[in-house]
Amino acid sequence: MPTHTTTTHLTIAFIGGGNMANALIGGLIAQGQPAAQIEVVEPWDEARARLLQSFGVTAQAAPGAALARADLVVWAVKPQTFRDAAHAAAPHLPTTALHLSVAAGIPTASIARWLGSDRIVRAMPNTPALVQRGMTGLFACPEVDSAGRAQVEQVIATTGQWLWVEAEAQLDAVTALSGSGPAYVFLFLEAMEQAGIAMGLPATQARQLAVATFQGASALAAQSHEAPEVLRQRVTSKGGTTHAAISHMQAQGVPEHFIAAIRAAEQRARELAQEFGE
Ligand SMILES: NC(=O)C1=CN([C@@H]2O[C@H](COP(=O)(O)OP(=O)(O)OC[C@H]3O[C@@H](n4cnc5c(N)ncnc54)[C@H](OP(=O)(O)O)[C@@H]3O)[C@@H](O)[C@H]2O)C=CC1
Ligand SMILES: O=C(O)[C@@H]1CCC=N1
Incomplete structure (x- = not known):
């Protein structure tokens, strides 16, 4: 499995700009993703300031029109806040966007219901992603084609290794082994x-x-x-x-x-x- 590849500079929106978003954004910037093609929604002032200082990424406090250009939406909020965040952001997101959730536990069926889209990949990364030595388990809904999987791999490859699991339930095992x-x-x-x-x-x-x-x-x-x-x-x-x-x-x-x-x-x-x- 390769550990890095060249990105084709999708516009990537992050909902949630905390620890895991920082690990992914750090990897993307290090691999040449332009900061201008990263959108972040993050309500916490200090977290927005950290994103600007660390990566030159300007985050928004609430979802807005800027999300309309997202090719890929990365859901990096806590499981506890995912549903509210989804309801707030969904009206601003293009129906064509591919969704990548890193939230532990939350099933694709729930995410599809909240977003009105089946183009969903779930990822379970870990914090060594911060030093490009991460290990990520991935699961894709059947509606995600090989081009969608490749887009996800481009992003995850900036953080280290990955593997795909066959069944969504296996992501709970990945979470327990390599996520935690x-x-x-x-x-x-x-x-x-x-x-x-x-x-x-x-x-x-x-x-x-x-x-x-x-x-x-x-x-x-x-x-x-x-x-x-x-x-x-x-x-x-x-x-x-x-x-x-x-x-x-x-x-x-x-x-x-x-x-x-x-x-x-x-x-x-x-x-x-x-x-x-x-
Ligand atoms: N940390 C880890 O090792 C791993 C975490 N994960 C998963 O990643 C996800 C994020 O975890 P982590 O990065 O550690 O958590 P963090 O708390 O660091 O980041 C989540 C961020 O989302 C913000 N937020 C809250 N509500 C909203 C909203 N409505 N819209 C946008 N942003 C919002 C939070 O702000 P505020 O603090 O103000 O609420 C916070 O800054 C979780 O679902 C977790 O399961 C997966 C693998 C590993
Ligand atoms: O502790 C948690 O819930 C998250 C998921 C895996 C690592 N941290």
Whole structure:
């Protein structure tokens, strides 16, 4: 899968100019998308100021006539505010626009009902998109043709890798694995740093050791043909230090708890659909 490509400068409207919109806009600008061909609706003054300062993008506080030229509309609002945002923006959007939602949980059926359009792709990106190392899961409604999929890929490619899932329900699994996943990694990094400090290392060294270990192990797993289980066994010398740590984790049920935690995220994605998809 390629990790970047050349954009053909669609006019892209973002509804919501928060964290995820900033990650996508940053990637687009870095790949040559003109700021003048990005429209943003963002009610929060400070967020609009950040977009102008970071990317030279002038955002509007409310939907208006500028949205009429959008080829692609990226929905980057919270699931809780999606329906209200859709009702406010829909009258200003061209009926021909392709819609790309990054909202967790909210199904295409709800979005289609709110917008009166079936040309919808759902994406579940993650925050490493900010450094062009993102991972995104994509699902397209049957009404989206190959040209529409290619337009979405042009945008998502500016943030890193992507894959398409066959069934919309699988996006909840993507959300739980890679959408929320960076937070799991950061939690592990926090714990490793704390352990390093407790064992007498300076905080900066503890963090460097932890972050470099995640980077190196991830790179090894990405390049290796072996399963993570085999790579783990190669680190685990008989009667050695790794065995002591892994045995402790297994005795405490860490793998089972970790899997249960990810399933809780998947369940929350389903709940978001029920709570905010009506
Ligand atoms: N953060 C992440 O790691 C990921 C997030 N997502 C999804 O991305 C979406 C956005 O998340 P995130 O960027 O973190 O959230 P943010 O809160 O950072 O951004 C959402 C922005 O939308 C603004 N907003 C609220 N109402 C409207 C409206 N009616 N019209 C336009 N803008 C509005 C909010 O303003 P205000 O604060 O004033 O309400 C806020 O600035 C969510 O649906 C989330 O599920 C997906 C993958 C990863
Ligand atoms: O926590 C959330 O709901 C969003 C979706 C995935 C990452 N952040």
